[in-house]
Amino acid sequence: MKRLILVFLVAGLLLATAARTHAQVDDPLPSWNDGQAKKRITGFVKTVTTENSPDFVPEAGRIAVFDNDGTLWPEQPMYFQLAFALDRVKALAPEHPEWKSTQPFKAALEGDLKTLFAGGEHALLELVMATHAGNTTEEFSQIVQDWLATAKHPETGRLFTAMVYQPMLELLAYLRANGFKTYIVSGGGIEFMRPWTEDIYGIPPEQVIGSSIKTEFEIRDGTPVLVRLPEINFIDDKAGKPVGINQHIGRRPIAAFGNSDGDLQMLQWTCLKRENSFCVYVHHTDAEREWAYDRDSHIGKLDKGLDEARSNGWTVVDMKQDWKQVYPQTSQ
Amino acid sequence: MKRLILVFLVAGLLLATAARTHAQVDDPLPSWNDGQAKKRITGFVKTVTTENSPDFVPEAGRIAVFDNDGTLWPEQPMYFQLAFALDRVKALAPEHPEWKSTQPFKAALEGDLKTLFAGGEHALLELVMATHAGNTTEEFSQIVQDWLATAKHPETGRLFTAMVYQPMLELLAYLRANGFKTYIVSGGGIEFMRPWTEDIYGIPPEQVIGSSIKTEFEIRDGTPVLVRLPEINFIDDKAGKPVGINQHIGRRPIAAFGNSDGDLQMLQWTCLKRENSFCVYVHHTDAEREWAYDRDSHIGKLDKGLDEARSNGWTVVDMKQDWKQVYPQTSQ
Numbered sequence: 001m002k003r004l005i006l007v008f009l010v011a012g013l014l015l016a017t018a019a020r021t022h023a024q025v026d027d028p029l030p031s032w033n034d035g036q037a038k039k040r041i042t043g044f045v046k047t048v049t050t051e052n053s054p055d056f057v058p059e060a061g062r063i064a065v066f067d068n069d070g071t072l073w074p075e076q077p078m079y080f081q082l083a084f085a086l087d088r089v090k091a092l093a094p095e096h097p098e099w100k101s102t103q104p105f106k107a108a109l110e111g112d113l114k115t116l117f118a119g120g121e122h123a124l125l126e127l128v129m130a131t132h133a134g135n136t137t138e139e140f141s142q143i144v145q146d147w148l149a150t151a152k153h154p155e156t157g158r159l160f161t162a163m164v165y166q167p168m169l170e171l172l173a174y175l176r177a178n179g180f181k182t183y184i185v186s187g188g189g190i191e192f193m194r195p196w197t198e199d200i201y202g203i204p205p206e207q208v209i210g211s212s213i214k215t216e217f218e219i220r221d222g223t224p225v226l227v228r229l230p231e232i233n234f235i236d237d238k239a240g241k242p243v244g245i246n247q248h249i250g251r252r253p254i255a256a257f258g259n260s261d262g263d264l265q266m267l268q269w270t271c272l273k274r275e276n277s278f279c280v281y282v283h284h285t286d287a288e289r290e291w292a293y294d295r296d297s298h299i300g301k302l303d304k305g306l307d308e309a310r311s312n313g314w315t316v317v318d319m320k321q322d323w324k325q326v327y328p329q330t331s332q
Numbered sequence: 333m334k335r336l337i338l339v340f341l342v343a344g345l346l347l348a349t350a351a352r353t354h355a356q357v358d359d360p361l362p363s364w365n366d367g368q369a370k371k372r373i374t375g376f377v378k379t380v381t382t383e384n385s386p387d388f389v390p391e392a393g394r395i396a397v398f399d400n401d402g403t404l405w406p407e408q409p410m411y412f413q414l415a416f417a418l419d420r421v422k423a424l425a426p427e428h429p430e431w432k433s434t435q436p437f438k439a440a441l442e443g444d445l446k447t448l449f450a451g452g453e454h455a456l457l458e459l460v461m462a463t464h465a466g467n468t469t470e471e472f473s474q475i476v477q478d479w480l481a482t483a484k485h486p487e488t489g490r491l492f493t494a495m496v497y498q499p500m501l502e503l504l505a506y507l508r509a510n511g512f513k514t515y516i517v518s519g520g521g522i523e524f525m526r527p528w529t530e531d532i533y534g535i536p537p538e539q540v541i542g543s544s545i546k547t548e549f550e551i552r553d554g555t556p557v558l559v560r561l562p563e564i565n566f567i568d569d570k571a572g573k574p575v576g577i578n579q580h581i582g583r584r585p586i587a588a589f590g591n592s593d594g595d596l597q598m599l600q601w602t603c604l605k606r607e608n609s610f611c612v613y614v615h616h617t618d619a620e621r622e623w624a625y626d627r628d629s630h631i632g633k634l635d636k637g638l639d640e641a642r643s644n645g646w647t648v649v650d651m652k653q654d655w656k657q658v659y660p661q662t663s664q
Contacts, residue, residue: 060536137578181538194582204392205582206513206538215578217571217597224601226578233579239549246469246547246558247565248580250526250537265549269556 028174031167031325037280037317041171044278045178048254055276059179063253065245065266066172068186068193068210070259070300071282072201073164076291078113078299080160081188082124084147086111088131096130105130117298125232132189133213133230140228141195148196158327161200166328168257168282172201180255183207185245187237187262191228209244211236237262242269254278260300264308271314279314281305286320360506363499363657369612369649373503376610377510380586387608391511395585397577397598398504400518400525400542402591402632403614404533405496408623410445410631412492413520414456416479418443420463428462437462449630457564464521465545465562472560473527480528490659493532498660500589500614504533512587515539517577519569519594523560541576543568569594574601586610592632596640603646611646613637618652 032038048057069075089099089108099105104123107115116123132140148161156163172182184193184203190210197203212233215226236244242265245253256263256270259282271279281302284293295303309316319326364370380389401407421431421440431437436455439447448455464472480493488495504514516525516535522542529535544565547558568576574597577585588595588602591614603611613634616625627635641648651658 060530190579190582198392206580208582212579215575217574217601219600219604223605224574224597226574242549242556242558243547247522247544248538250522250540265556268551269549272551273555 028177029167029170031170031323033322033324035322037315037322040278040315041174041280044255045175048276049178057254057276061251061254062175062178062180063183063249063251064175064180064255065183065185065209065253065257065270066168067258067260067263067266068184068188070284071165071257071263072168072172072184073160074290075300076293077155079188080153081192082127083151083154083160084144084192085124085127085131087147087151088143089127092131128189129213129230132192133228136225136227137191137215138225140191144192144195156327158330161196162330163327164200165323166325167323169201169328171257172203175255176202181207183209183245183249183253185209185236185241185266187211187235187240189213190236209236209248211240239265241266245269256280257282258305259284260302261305262300264305267305267308267314271312279309279312280317281309281314282317283319285318286323286326288320289323289326290319292320360509361499361502363502363655365654365656367654369647369654372610372647373506373612376587377507380608381510389586389608393583393586394507394510394512395515395581395583396507396512396587397515397517397541397585397589397602398500399590399592399595399598400516400520402616403497403589403595404500404504404516405492406622407632408625409487411520412485413524414459415483415486415492416476416524417456417459417463419479419483420475421459424463460521461545461562464524465560468557468559469523469547470557472523476524476527490662493528494662495659496532497655498657499655501533501660503589504535507587508534513539515541515577515581515585517568517573517598518542519567519572521545522568541568541580543572571597573598577601588612589614590637591616592634593637594632596637599637599640599646603644611641611644612649613641613646614649615651617650618655618658620652621655621658622651624652 029038029041047053047055048062050056066072069079073080086108089105093099093109096105099109104116104119104127108127148159151160152158153160153163175182182203184197184207186193188210190208190212193210194205194208197208198205214229214231214233216229218225218227234240234244241263245266253270254276255278256267257280258267267279271277283302284291284300286292293300294306295301361370361373379385379387380394382388398404401411405412418440421437425431425441428437431441436448436451436459440459480491483492484490485492485495507514514535516529516539518525520542522540522544525542526537526540529540530537546561546563546565548561550557550559566572566576573595577598585602586608587610588599589612590599599611603609615634616623616632618624625632626638627633
């Protein structure tokens with residue numbers, strides 16, 4: 001019996017392998033123009049997945065980390081999570097008549113981004129605490145999902161989830177098809193991302209790392225809940241990114257993708273003094289199809305990172321040159 | 333070509349399935365005596381893995397969480413991590429002559445557990461900070477591995493890693509074979525467990541959740557490191573367990589295994605008011621082969637949890653009755 005199974009399975013697998021070899025001629029990254037960036041990506045994947053090569057990395061070690069804002073979807077003219085917070089302020093305003101005359105809520109209600117940003121980090125934090133806390137984790141997840149189902153980007157008119165970068169979706173799928181585990185490591189809220197990353201990126205909640213507020217366990221009328229508190233738990237940005245990666249994954253990635261100086265430490269942690277590692281900066285160079293910004297940008301500033309990318313030989317993706325298409329084709 | 337592949341593969345798979353059905357008659361839990369506990373475990377797994385059944389749970393939702401100390405390996409006469417800390421105090425003592433006359437170090441050096449425990453949580457925390465911090469994450473991982481390679485349990489004379497519970501190893505493997513993702517959720521140190529859980533339990537570092545101290549990113553002579561600071565980051569115990577689970581996994585488990593009141597909130601979070609969930613307390617009833625303790629124990633007290641298990645219909649594993657064998661057969 002065993003021998004019979006083996007004969008059939010081996011025959012089937014041999015044929016399947018032959019078919020796959022043929023299929024591999026198909027381009028796994030069709031939205032990427034042929035160029036240095038694409039060549040380096042496929043070259044790296046081939047290097048670490050070729051068995052019996054000295055550079056082979058077993059599947060368990062194939063960890064790839066991705067920043068989200070500006071790397072997997074845009075961050076202009078403001079972080080999408082801030083658009084969410086502003087809409088939440090409007091939704092909650094009837095319960096807070098005092099917001100009409102109190103900053104930063106007044107600016108938020110009036111859509112006065114200039115005043116809002118002038119309030120600095122403190123103003124934004126106050127907004128987040130007022131709009132992201134006070135509910136349970138399950139309630140918050142539902143609020144995010146409801147918002148994403150209808151909210152549109154102020155400039156493109158697209159659903160936010162229809163603005164993910166098509167070339168990066170292909171890259172995520174390509175890495176996973178090659179045995180990589182793909183993670184998000186974002187300065188954005190972990191609970192803001194988890195409700196939709198599995199559907200949109202194919203990244204399950206347990207592979208999402210982000211900033212968080214504290215939560216508290218409670219049993220309400222016999223039902224256990226986690227209540228979201230207005231208190232920072234962890235900021236997953238800059239030097240916090242390697243800390244968050246270590247806390248959640250417990251081993252170093254071999255590939256890291258970012259777009260700003262906020263990702264620099266993550267790329268250093270992944271690539272400095274390490275063989276068989278691969279670091280990429282997505283450079284926003286396409287003012288027509290997306291936005292063009294780097295060294296002087298208020299959001300997603302890429303300055304020191306660009307210098308380090310050059311001196312360390314990291315890959316810089318030029319959105320204008322390297323991407324055939326920016327967003328997925330959609331009826332949205 | 334495609335049709336030919338299909339014919340061969342289907343034939344092979346049909347034969348393989350027939351063989352597997354036969355193999356399933358083999359017991360996946362050979363160290364478990366036939367009884368209520370075993371019957372409930374296999375019944376639950378069958379329920380959630382039977383497709384087209386109303387109780388079916390897709391693989392992505394099959395999350396099982398396990399406490400470590402007292403659930404996967406023993407915790408008597410002291411937490412194994414405390415034995416590690418005491419050995420570290422001895423190893424570091426030459427650099428700290430003052431420890432000879434300062435508590436809790438004096439007690440640690442003299443093996444005076446009574447005085448040590450009398451110092452309460454504060455004394456233990458001081459020991460942990462002095463012995464677990466001040467190095468990099470990679471250095472600490474190596475220290476743990478070196479210790480585990482030679483340190484022996486004071487009563488059994490076995491290596492600590494040779495004292496994991498054989499029935500629980502089988503249970504972990506059985507769940508994984510049925511599409512479950514198995515996690516550790518322990519009050520113990522996350523970085524103390526990660527260096528060995530993959531080898532011993534088949535649980536990779538990214539599926540280990542535990543208590544932690546803060547770390548800080550730094551570039552030392554061009555090499556990026558994470559330095560371990562003498563400051564608590566998170567205590568993954570009691571009401572902290574659901575918080576830790578949410579932080580790391582982002583979805584609720586459907587199965588939880590613990591042995592003490594410290595696991596109660598984790599079991600509540602998993603099982604209270606939820607269909608298709610399964611909660612288990614391992615009850616230490618075997619004074620001969622292991623240790624017998626529950627309501628009055630200094631370590632691993634199981635009091636309120638035992639009452640809740642009974643009133644909620646959770647499964648209680650009686651180590652003496654339910655386990656044929658406690659530790660793996662080994663030459664250690």
